[in-house]
Amino acid sequence: MKELGLSRRKLLRNAALGTAALALPVSRATPSAAMVKSLNFYSWTYGISFVKQRIAEFEKLAKVKINYGNTPGSKYHDTLVVKFTGKTPLDVIYMIDGHLAEFVEAGWLYPIDEFPRVDEYRKEFIGPTADALTYNGKLYGLPYYVGHMAFLYNEEHLEKAGIGAPPKTWDEVVQQSLQIKSKGIQEYPFLQFLKADFWMGEMLFTMMYSRGGRFVDEKYNVMGYDKPDSAVAQSIQWIIDAAKKHKITQPGFMELNEVAALKAFSSGTGSFAILPNYRLRAANEPKSSKVAGKIKMALIPTANNAKPHVCGWTRAYSMTASAAKDPARKAMSWKMVDFLGGKDKSGTYRTAKKWFTEFGLGFGHAPLFKDPDIVAAANKWGEAKLFESQMALSKPKDGQKAVWYAEWDQFMRPRVHKAILGQADIVGTLKTLTKQWNRLKRRYG
Amino acid sequence: MANILSVEGAEPAAQAGLKGWFARRMQTEGGIAAFFVGPALLLMVLLNIYPILHSFYVSVHVYNLKRPHRNPFVGFENYVMFLESEDFYNALINTVIFVVVSVIAVALIGLIFSLALNELGSGVRKWAVPLILVPWAVPYVANGLIWEWIYHSDYGVLNGLLVALGVIDKYQTWLSNPDRALYTLVNAFVWKEVPLATVLFLTALQAIPEDLYSAAKIDQAGAPRRFWHITLPALKLAFLLVLVYTSIISIKTFDLVYILTEGGPGDATALVSWYTYVETFRNLQFGSGASISYVIAIATFILAIGYIKILYRPQES
Numbered sequence: 001m002k003e004l005g006l007s008r009r010k011l012l013r014n015a016a017l018g019t020a021a022l023a024l025p026v027s028r029a030t031p032s033a034a035m036v037k038s039l040n041f042y043s044w045t046y047g048i049s050f051v052k053q054r055i056a057e058f059e060k061l062a063k064v065k066i067n068y069g070n071t072p073g074s075k076y077h078d079t080l081v082v083k084f085t086g087k088t089p090l091d092v093i094y095m096i097d098g099h100l101a102e103f104v105e106a107g108w109l110y111p112i113d114e115f116p117r118v119d120e121y122r123k124e125f126i127g128p129t130a131d132a133l134t135y136n137g138k139l140y141g142l143p144y145y146v147g148h149m150a151f152l153y154n155e156e157h158l159e160k161a162g163i164g165a166p167p168k169t170w171d172e173v174v175q176q177s178l179q180i181k182s183k184g185i186q187e188y189p190f191l192q193f194l195k196a197d198f199w200m201g202e203m204l205f206t207m208m209y210s211r212g213g214r215f216v217d218e219k220y221n222v223m224g225y226d227k228p229d230s231a232v233a234q235s236i237q238w239i240i241d242a243a244k245k246h247k248i249t250q251p252g253f254m255e256l257n258e259v260a261a262l263k264a265f266s267s268g269t270g271s272f273a274i275l276p277n278y279r280l281r282a283a284n285e286p287k288s289s290k291v292a293g294k295i296k297m298a299l300i301p302t303a304n305n306a307k308p309h310v311c312g313w314t315r316a317y318s319m320t321a322s323a324a325k326d327p328a329r330k331a332m333s334w335k336m337v338d339f340l341g342g343k344d345k346s347g348t349y350r351t352a353k354k355w356f357t358e359f360g361l362g363f364g365h366a367p368l369f370k371d372p373d374i375v376a377a378a379n380k381w382g383e384a385k386l387f388e389s390q391m392a393l394s395k396p397k398d399g400q401k402a403v404w405y406a407e408w409d410q411f412m413r414p415r416v417h418k419a420i421l422g423q424a425d426i427v428g429t430l431k432t433l434t435k436q437w438n439r440l441k442r443r444y445g
Numbered sequence: 446m447a448n449i450l451s452v453e454g455a456e457p458a459a460q461a462g463l464k465g466w467f468a469r470r471m472q473t474e475g476g477i478a479a480f481f482v483g484p485a486l487l488l489m490v491l492l493n494i495y496p497i498l499h500s501f502y503v504s505v506h507v508y509n510l511k512r513p514h515r516n517p518f519v520g521f522e523n524y525v526m527f528l529e530s531e532d533f534y535n536a537l538i539n540t541v542i543f544v545v546v547s548v549i550a551v552a553l554i555g556l557i558f559s560l561a562l563n564e565l566g567s568g569v570r571k572w573a574v575p576l577i578l579v580p581w582a583v584p585y586v587a588n589g590l591i592w593e594w595i596y597h598s599d600y601g602v603l604n605g606l607l608v609a610l611g612v613i614d615k616y617q618t619w620l621s622n623p624d625r626a627l628y629t630l631v632n633a634f635v636w637k638e639v640p641l642a643t644v645l646f647l648t649a650l651q652a653i654p655e656d657l658y659s660a661a662k663i664d665q666a667g668a669p670r671r672f673w674h675i676t677l678p679a680l681k682l683a684f685l686l687v688l689v690y691t692s693i694i695s696i697k698t699f700d701l702v703y704i705l706t707e708g709g710p711g712d713a714t715a716l717v718s719w720y721t722y723v724e725t726f727r728n729l730q731f732g733s734g735a736s737i738s739y740v741i742a743i744a745t746f747i748l749a750i751g752y753i754k755i756l757y758r759p760q761e762s
Contacts, residue, residue, distance in 0.1 A: 078726045085510070085731075102729060106510040196709035252598025254710045255621035264599060403511050407728045418711035421623055444511070 036332040038065040039323075042083070043094040044073040047359050054351055058339050064332055074198050074257065077406070084108045084320075091323035091333045092340075095141050095316040097132040097396060098201075101403040104135045110324035111138035115334045121342055121365075129364040132314035132396050141316030142341025143364030145355055148312035148394035149206040150277035151301060156294045157185050157271035166272075166298035170211070170238055173272060173301050177248035180271050188250040190242055191270025193261035194420070195254060196413040204416065205311035205397045206274060207235035212306030215398035220441055226430035234303065236419055236426050243420075254417060266291060274300070277390065281360025284381040297382050299390055312394025314364055317341040362391060404440035411436050500735045508732035516732075523736035527724070533737070535712050536720040540696065543631060543716055547695040550635045552687050555642025556680070562643065563650045574644060581640035589704030592633040596620050596705070620706055623713040630701050630714055638694060642687045649683035650676070685756040689749050696745050717741055 043051060048070065055066045071079040077099055083090060084106065095109070103109050112118055121142060122130050133141050153166045161180045167173045177189035194200060208215070213231020214223040224230050243249040250256075256264070258275070262282060265273045266289035275283075282288060283295040299308040317340045323333040344350045349368055355361040356368070357377040368374050369388055378384035399405050412433055419429040470476030504523055506516045527533045558577065562570055583591070595602045596619040604616040619629045653675065661671045699718040702708055708715035708723070717737065725734030 078722075081510070081726045081729065102511050105512065106729065107513055196707045250599065251616075252618040252621050255598060255618065255706070260597075269599065410723055410727045413707075414709060414712040414715065417709050421711055423623070423711055 035328040036064055038067055039091045039329070039332055039336060040067045040089045041069075041092045041336065042080070042090050043068075043070045044076040045070045046073065047355070047361075050354065050358060054340060058336060062332065062335055062339075066336075077198070080108075087322075089322065090320045091329060092336045093318055093320060094144055095133075095318035097314045097316070098400045098409075099406060100133065100135050100140055101401050102406055104140060105403045107321055109140050110319045110321045110330070111140055112142070112319060112334065112337065113139050115338070117338070117342065124365050124367055126364055126366045126369075127392060128312065128394070128396055129314050133316050135401060141318035142337055143352065144315040144317050144341060145278070145352070145361040146312065146314050146364040146391070147276050147278055147362045148391060149202055149274050149300070149310045150280060150390060151298050152265070152273050152275055152280060152283065152295055153298060154265075154268075154271045154291055154294050155296050156291070157189070160185050161271075166296070167301045168299075170301050170303045174242065174246055174248065177242075177272065178246060181248060186269075186271050188248060188269075189271040190248045191261060191265050191273040192239065192242065192249045192253040193256040193258055194239070194417075195257040196417055197257055199258045200413050200416070201397055201409050202276075202311045202313070203274060204232065204235060206300065207238070208232045209309035209311060209395060210300045210306060211235060211303045212309075216402075216437070217398075220399055220402050220437075220445075222434045222437055226427060226434040228427050230430065231304065231306075233426050233430060236416065236429075240420055240422075254420065265295070277362055277387070278360040281381055297386060297390070299386070299393070307393060308390070309393050309395055310390065311397055312391070313396060362387075399437075402441070402444070404437075404444045408433070408437050408440055501739060503732055504735035504739050506732050508730070508735070510729035510731060519732070521736075523733040524740070527733055527737050532712065532715070533717070533720060536715045536717045539627060539713070539715055540717045543627060543634075543698065544692060544695045546628070546631050547634050547638070548688060548691045550631065551638045551642050551691045552684065554635065554639045555687060556646050558639065558643040559646035559650055560676075562647050574647070577643055578640045580637050583637065585637075585700035586704060588633060588637050589701050592629075592636075592701070593620075593705055596629055621710045623710050626706055626710060626713045630698075630705060633701050633705070634695060634698060638691055642691065645683045645686050646680060649680050653679045681756055681758075685752055688752050688756070692748055692752070693745055696741060696748075 041055065051070075052068065055068055058064070059066055076094070077096065080090075080093065080103075082088075084103075095103070100109070118139065122139065125133075125143065126146065129143050129146055130139070133139055133143070151166070157180055158164075158166065158176070161176070161183050163176050163179060167176050173190060180186050180189040194203060205215070208231045211231035211234055213225075213235075215225055215232070216222050225232055227233065239249070243251070243253065250270070261273060262275060262279050264270060265275065265279075266283050268290050277297070280295060280297050284292045286292040289295070300310045302308050317337045319330070319333045319337055324330045340351050342349070348371075349363065349365045352363040352365055353368060353371060353374060356363055356374055360381070363374075369384075375384045378387055397405075399408075402408075415424065415429050415432060418424040419426050471480065505520055506518055507523075508516055562573055562577070565573060580588070598604065598616060598618040598621065601616075601619070603619065604613070607613045608616065618625075620626055657675050658671055661675060666674070697718055698716060699722060702714055702716055702719045703722070706714040708719050718741070721734055721737045721741065724730050724737060
């Protein structure tokens, strides 16, 4: 190196600057953004080292200091509410599509339609992404990741039990679980998690969608949700039977949250589980999973001849309304949103791609399905085609864009728990939930 | 007495204007007191009184963050609304059970521990007291996480221990069993709060003159009578402190619910504090959240007054 007239430090610096120059769409820098010395960025706790790495790159390129904070995902909504009401400075945040309506109505978010290349990005969003991030016709962020609930199974358990293929229907889930149980492979083959927290809605919607059920239509009218033979009634009954009649579900499933379920599944507990799709990567990671290489994904089992639909979601990088009050801060916040959620100079969705290859997080950009690195990474721990098929069959929670959705969701959790516990009857519970939905609709509508 | 703030060479009465008024005020005891207490009082008004008044203002308006620009005055409608709510009554019953069981358990266990510690030599006590205070020093959230691990139905230490001791033959669910869940929270709460109660009782026990016990022994009084007639009356103030403090803390308990159960299973562990939290930060209904907070604060205040009326006699102190 010395011969070339380069010190190691110089080489590293130049390499870093070169990489950074590729990553940042420099031409989009606006003069006013340069006036901002610092930005406040807030996220939930996931892949922190990678997030910090990207922040460091952005800081260097945009010459801005990022004040970064994070909190666990299960507490994210509440923490943001406290921060927004307490007027804590926030400029760029992670956004959950299910909270979009209430956050926009509260005046906390700023739409990004006015910024360059947004239309180009929007055209490349997959399936429900654009809709998930749009409220009252305005787009409120670029996708951080797109995910859905996925049916995972332990291939080794199935082989030991002499089962040739994963279940295609919910009845088969019961039969195969009983078979696994009878051979002493697992006492509780179906690993269920149903703590009354954030994930409960995703789980119930997935079980309902896979039976062909709906909750509300586009105008928020309830669609037979409270009928005795509704898909959601069948789902709740299935959960009860799995736990009490067949005893294929572990007894403590109502205290188990999503992270604990992943840990249990990765430690070899359970043969089947419904988890977020990106957990497939973690469950097959040798450093953290005892069953690495044995966990596979299948399309969600169905009933009533329904298509294997699952509940899906979109998470985004969004700009806050307070950031948009100052033109310079607004420009810099957009640069950051674009840096994280958009393309780099080479035309690649660099952050999204890395999230998938390193962490298994799904993406919201159609071109990435054809990216050779993505396909190779997907085939390493699963089947790329299967991922695409299940992703195409994912749907956001019905009604989640109603401003009262989160309030209804909170009302729903303890009541469904009570129905599962046998403290309330299923149809009565669903009638109560329908009544509450209509009451809230009248109040806010 | 010449006041340090009086202006030299001038009679205060002769001074005019604000300066004169100030100098005259500083000649009185009340004026001096106001001068020194004033800044602290001002801070208190800003930091305590203003938020209390503002929260009352919020509680009589619609403050729904999903409709941030519509804040009509609704009088006591928010109060009526939650008082009519079934969920609130369920939370209230849970809270009453939680508070009553917790307060009794903390007071009784604290008393027993303090009596045992009091019998130990001062050398042992010197080490035992700081050790016993450890749970009290654990932050509430950390306490919740510790108990989450202990209670876990699949790998929890409690199940492991009880199975090893032969008390149960297979792992039990603690947090997802609606009949047990509330008491598991009580247990976690008591574990944290007993140490302080123990130290308060111990301090009171050590202040009892040894002569009283010697005299009672001469009068042939047995241990139960000595406890009843000497120890217990001497612990009245300590009881007052323990009861008031534990009641307030238990009514406010939120962290354990937040970490361990989120109010579940069903609504078995939904306390009033949790109900308030959900209404405020999940449903974004700050108006009705503030109204519930007001009622809890008033109920706590009345409870504390009740304890003081029953237990506090100034002449005894």
